[in-house]
Amino acid sequence: ERLDDRDRETVEKRDRLLGPSYRLFYDQPFHPVSAQGVWLHDAEGRRFLDAYNNVPSVGHCHTRVIEAVTKQMSILNTHTRYLSDGVLDFAERLLDLFPSALDRVMFTCTGSEANDLAIRVAKSATGGSGIIITRLAYHGVTETIAGLSPSLGSGVPPGRDVFAVDAPLDPRQGGDVAAAFALGVEGALAEMRRQGVRPAALLVDTIFSSDGIFSDPPGFLAPAVQLFREAGGLFIADEVQAGFGRTGDRFWGFQRHELTPDIVTMGKPMGNGYPVAAMVSRRDLLDDFGKKSRYFNTFGGSNVAMAAATAVLDIIRDEGLVENARTTGDHLRNGLIALSQSHPIIGSVRGAGLFIGVELLRGGAFDRPASQETAAVVNGLRERNILISASGPNANVLKIRPPLPFGIAEADLLLSTLDSVLQTIPVA
Ligand code: PMP
Numbered sequence: 001e002r003l004d005d006r007d008r009e010t011v012e013k014r015d016r017l018l019g020p021s022y023r024l025f026y027d028q029p030f031h032p033v034s035a036q037g038v039w040l041h042d043a044e045g046r047r048f049l050d051a052y053n054n055v056p057s058v059g060h061c062h063t064r065v066i067e068a069v070t071k072q073m074s075i076l077n078t079h080t081r082y083l084s085d086g087v088l089d090f091a092e093r094l095l096d097l098f099p100s101a102l103d104r105v106m107f108t109c110t111g112s113e114a115n116d117l118a119i120r121v122a123k124s125a126t127g128g129s130g131i132i133i134t135r136l137a138y139h140g141v142t143e144t145i146a147g148l149s150p151s152l153g154s155g156v157p158p159g160r161d162v163f164a165v166d167a168p169l170d171p172r173q174g175g176d177v178a179a180a181f182a183l184g185v186e187g188a189l190a191e192m193r194r195q196g197v198r199p200a201a202l203l204v205d206t207i208f209s210s211d212g213i214f215s216d217p218p219g220f221l222a223p224a225v226q227l228f229r230e231a232g233g234l235f236i237a238d239e240v241q242a243g244f245g246r247t248g249d250r251f252w253g254f255q256r257h258e259l260t261p262d263i264v265t266m267g268k269p270m271g272n273g274y275p276v277a278a279m280v281s282r283r284d285l286l287d288d289f290g291k292k293s294r295y296f297n298t299f300g301g302s303n304v305a306m307a308a309a310t311a312v313l314d315i316i317r318d319e320g321l322v323e324n325a326r327t328t329g330d331h332l333r334n335g336l337i338a339l340s341q342s343h344p345i346i347g348s349v350r351g352a353g354l355f356i357g358v359e360l361l362r363g364g365a366f367d368r369p370a371s372q373e374t375a376a377v378v379n380g381l382r383e384r385n386i387l388i389s390a391s392g393p394n395a396n397v398l399k400i401r402p403p404l405p406f407g408i409a410e411a412d413l414l415l416s417t418l419d420s421v422l423q424t425i426p427v428a
Pocket of ligand 1: 115140205238268277
């Protein structure tokens, strides 16, 4: 199947109008025109199984979100410099989902802004500037946060006083995951001391999405976080990817690690597509910050944003989506492990709930990433109307991250289709 004339024109127009910073997925670009639940549709009426998108977390075009947003939009949509019950009701509901020490929330529109604010708070509270991130982190697009996002590529300069540590080990590599990660943080702290830099923040995506998806063993983050705190820094959990029930065990990714962060950021799935994001922290940190600096985000915490976010929390609860992420996720992972018996290219199956990474390796060796094969699998699935992507430093980790209502039938369709695609991949 080749690019039809209409899509070729769309691609050319896109290049002309949006420029080369915008990258498309797939050899054969995908052009959806509508969506519902876990399905996307193209103009020819074909349907595509969405095993990738985490923003429409409660399902594409969920009626309750649409109704909440349109209703609020027709009543009132203004900002946080007027009194509003909606923002306070939502703040209470959101904070109830956190350990009691995390008792305050500030609203933004994007995950990037939430991380940017978190870094400002951490620098202000610690008086330090040193920030630790992982080797292939992604945290967003502002200048500060792009400098903390090496996955944007070597053309993006790292920020000042930014120290990158290795991503966690895969447990199958045999080392002690917690000790190895803590050792990386210890090394970065030593380097900070050598350079006379005071620590401000250890910032990690709690599911390590762009690094290749690392979830196990639960608790492995705790020793590194403890070390960093003892050195005077704060731990920021970036929950933009892992948050809102996706990991299927608890509501937030950090809870897998049995620790309470100093600051938590969230976004993407929070409004099911309506832009709403937030930073949660402790009042001692935010009181200090607030004394030094005013904060106002024009659209952040607006009535409509809060209506969307409230609907999302309601739906996650009423439809048992955390539970579904766990059961469907377990089923998928077990199916993938079973597939690895007949497809030795499947070197490791990682992840939690409906955030799954499948590392493809040649000869089962972690130093022989099957990068081309991974691209072939992603494109092969797309040709068979299933959407996933890839991540990791060698782009050899299948990234499976569907909307949370993904059911057993859809998981089985993904598994059987992956089985047939893998049969077309030559064994290296
Ligand atoms: N943090 C993580 C872990 C992310 O994956 C992303 C977005 N992909 C962001 C932050 C930035 O969020 P946004 O695109 O809403 O600015």
